[in-house]
Amino acid sequence: MRVGLAERALRRTALLLAALGLAAVAWEVYKxxxxxxxxxxxxxRIIPKTNDRVMPHVWEMFAEFGRxxxxxxxxxxxxxxxxxxxxxxxxxxxxxALGAAIGVGLAVLMARLRIVERGLxxxxxxxQTIPLIALAPxxxxxxxxxxxxxxxxxxxxxxxxxxxxxxxxxxxxxxxxPKASLELMDSYAAGWWTTLVKxxxxxxxxxxIPGFKLAATASVIGVIVTEITLGGLRGVGFATIDxxxxxxxxxxxxxxxxxAAAALGLIMFGLVVLSESFVMRKRSRETT
Amino acid sequence: xxxTSEPIDVTRAVxxxxxxxxxxxxxxxxxxxxxxxxxxxxxxxFVSLIGPSGCGKSTLLRLIANLLDPxxxxxxxxxxxxxxxxxxxDYGMAFQKxxxxxxxxxxxxxxxxLELKGWDKRLRAERVGEMLDxxxxxxxxxxxxxxxxxxxxxxxxxxxxLASHPPLLLMDExxxxxxxxxxxxxxxxxLQICAATHTTVVFVTHSIPEAVYLSDRVVVMSAGPGRITDxxxxxxxxxxxxxxxxxxxxxxxxxxVREALRGSEMTGEARGIEDR
Ligand SMILES: Nc1ncnc2c1ncn2[C@@H]1O[C@H](COP(=O)(O)OP(=O)(O)OP(=O)(O)O)[C@@H](O)[C@H]1O
Ligand SMILES: [Mg+2]
Numbered sequence: 001m002r003v004g005l006a007e008r009a010l011r012r013t014a015l016l017l018a019a020l021g022l023a024a025v026a027w028e029v030y031k032x033x034x035x036x037x038x039x040x041x042x043x044x045r046i047i048p049k050t051n052d053r054v055m056p057h058v059w060e061m062f063a064e065f066g067r068x069x070x071x072x073x074x075x076x077x078x079x080x081x082x083x084x085x086x087x088x089x090x091x092x093x094x095x096x097a098l099g100a101a102i103g104v105g106l107a108v109l110m111a112r113l114r115i116v117e118r119g120l121x122x123x124x125x126x127x128q129t130i131p132l133i134a135l136a137p138x139x140x141x142x143x144x145x146x147x148x149x150x151x152x153x154x155x156x157x158x159x160x161x162x163x164x165x166x167x168x169x170x171x172x173x174x175x176x177x178p179k180a181s182l183e184l185m186d187s188y189a190a191g192w193w194t195t196l197v198k199x200x201x202x203x204x205x206x207x208x209i210p211g212f213k214l215a216a217t218a219s220v221i222g223v224i225v226t227e228i229t230l231g232g233l234r235g236v237g238f239a240t241i242d243x244x245x246x247x248x249x250x251x252x253x254x255x256x257x258x259x260a261a262a263a264l265g266l267i268m269f270g271l272v273v274l275s276e277s278f279v280m281r282k283r284s285r286e287t288t
Numbered sequence: 289x290x291x292t293s294e295p296i297d298v299t300r301a302v303x304x305x306x307x308x309x310x311x312x313x314x315x316x317x318x319x320x321x322x323x324x325x326x327x328x329x330x331x332x333x334f335v336s337l338i339g340p341s342g343c344g345k346s347t348l349l350r351l352i353a354n355l356l357d358p359x360x361x362x363x364x365x366x367x368x369x370x371x372x373x374x375x376x377x378d379y380g381m382a383f384q385k386x387x388x389x390x391x392x393x394x395x396x397x398x399x400x401x402l403e404l405k406g407w408d409k410r411l412r413a414e415r416v417g418e419m420l421d422x423x424x425x426x427x428x429x430x431x432x433x434x435x436x437x438x439x440x441x442x443x444x445x446x447x448x449x450l451a452s453h454p455p456l457l458l459m460d461e462x463x464x465x466x467x468x469x470x471x472x473x474x475x476x477x478x479l480q481i482c483a484a485t486h487t488t489v490v491f492v493t494h495s496i497p498e499a500v501y502l503s504d505r506v507v508v509m510s511a512g513p514g515r516i517t518d519x520x521x522x523x524x525x526x527x528x529x530x531x532x533x534x535x536x537x538x539x540x541x542x543x544x545v546r547e548a549l550r551g552s553e554m555t556g557e558a559r560g561i562e563d564r
């Protein structure tokens with residue numbers, strides 16, 4: 001029997017909550033027994049401090065959501081963060097969409113022409129070693145000359161991170177079609193594009209899904225880093241920086257922002273998982 | 289072959305003339321898979337290719353299907369060059385592994401060649417229904433391939449190969465992965481289907497009884513380099529059914545093919561012939 005979609009979703013959510021609970025317990029245990037002012041190992045200061053500024057209680061972090069946000073009038077932290085999150089989520093989604101278009105496009109190009117694969121792939125690998133922070137100002141300049149709205153730089157940089165896992169996994173999928181399937185299509189005198197659409201893509205799907213999962217979270221990171229690097233984009237990344245500068249008065253608010261970022265990552269990941277269960281609903285569990 | 293001087297007969301389903309196939313020529317990995325092979329298959333014939341592993345049976349089938357071009361010689365299908373026959377989809381193919389696409393239902397798998405030919409949707413559905421009936425799986429069309437048994441998958445693959453009513457069917461050990469019972473059952477069904485649709489068949493197998501039971505002619509090949517060493521006509525009288533397997537004539541032919549294979553073994557390197 002195949003386990004129902006709802007049941008699986010429920011089980012996954014329960015596991016997630018259990019894991020979060022465990023993390024919270026570990027946090028509190030360390031806070032209770034760890035050294036207040038941190039410690040050294042071989043002269044390196046790597047044992048974290050456990051004071052309330054660095055490690056607030058877990059319940060403090062949650063309580064933070066209900067407190068008034070600094071510098072946002074009488075709005076509470078949760079509603080401010082919700083607004084920021086919505087902004088970041090849309091950027092991340094745009095980034096993922098753009099990254100998917102570029103990633104799949106490049107994979108098709110490389111699958112079509114061996115020469116392109118040989119020539120291009122090393123550059124794609126190198127591109128991923130460039131820090132976003134170094135790239136952000138260039139992107140802003142180009143965006144400015146093209147007269148595009150400011151949010152496009154965040155989406156572009158998110159796409160820059162997310163296209164890579166999609167390219168690599170899609171290329172692998174497109175190239176892993178059994179020879180007999182290709183011969184069959186040859187025997188039908190089917191052209192390359194027909195074979196791509198009818199055979200290569202469908203058989204690449206199981207390979208593409210892990211790539212999209214990586215890309216989904218990468219695009220959230222891309223947007224957040226962009227917000228931190230460039231000014232004027234008011235999303236969760238901005239909130240993290242903003243709150244960490246006000247850490248003395250409201251130390252737990254930084255963690256509230258971090259939670260919001262984590263939740264965004266989970267939502268994006270969840271979207272991919274949801275589409276996975278949709279596109280894979282008719283496939284055998286054994287082969288996938 | 290005898291008819292070298294005759295003009296090419298359009299009614300011939302397959303005509304392989306002096307075909308050779310050398311893989312990786314000019315490298316240390318050079319393999320002479322086929323050497324100067326002549327083969328004629330008349331329309332309506334059922335011809336089996338049998339021989340030791342690596343003697344070039346699959347390669348010969350691929351030449352006929354124009355999935356490979358011979359390094360020398362000529363291949364004609366239905367009186368046309370093999371390349372043209374492939375473009376016209378004059379043949380259907382079935383392999384040892386069913387090769388069904390796991391993201392398509394059984395019916396959708398059968399429909400694929402019709403889809404590629406640009407058939408109208410209603411006509412396609414009609415033909416798929418007929419094919420499902422033909423392979424005796426009328427109500428399994430909506431099943432995914434992994435929900436079917438190996439024998440059922442193979443029948444769907446045969447239905448797919450026959451869907452556009454090609455005059456020629458090329459099969460490479462299609463029953464190789466099936467158990468003996470299913471295999472004999474499928475053999476009888478294949479004969480019925482081919483009789484009903486007047487399909488010419490070129491059939492690669494490792495099994496002597498299978499070759500004898502199915503074929504009008506058994507072509508015996510040997511390896512190193514691959515070539516045809518013998519052709520045995522199989523006349524068993526009347527229509528073939530399960531009783532045919534009990535007849536003395538059937539056993540006689542099995543012995544004859546086995547001896548032909550032994551003869552080819554003397555020269556070639558023989559492995560993997562089933563004596564069942
Ligand atoms: N694409 C290829 N490249 C190189 N060598 C090949 C290729 N295809 C087949 N060969 C070689 O050609 C020879 C004949 O292969 P083929 O697959 O036709 O044998 P076969 O008679 O079908 O064997 P089997 O009964 O095991 O299926 C073998 O030595 C094989 O290694
Ligand atoms: Mg073979």
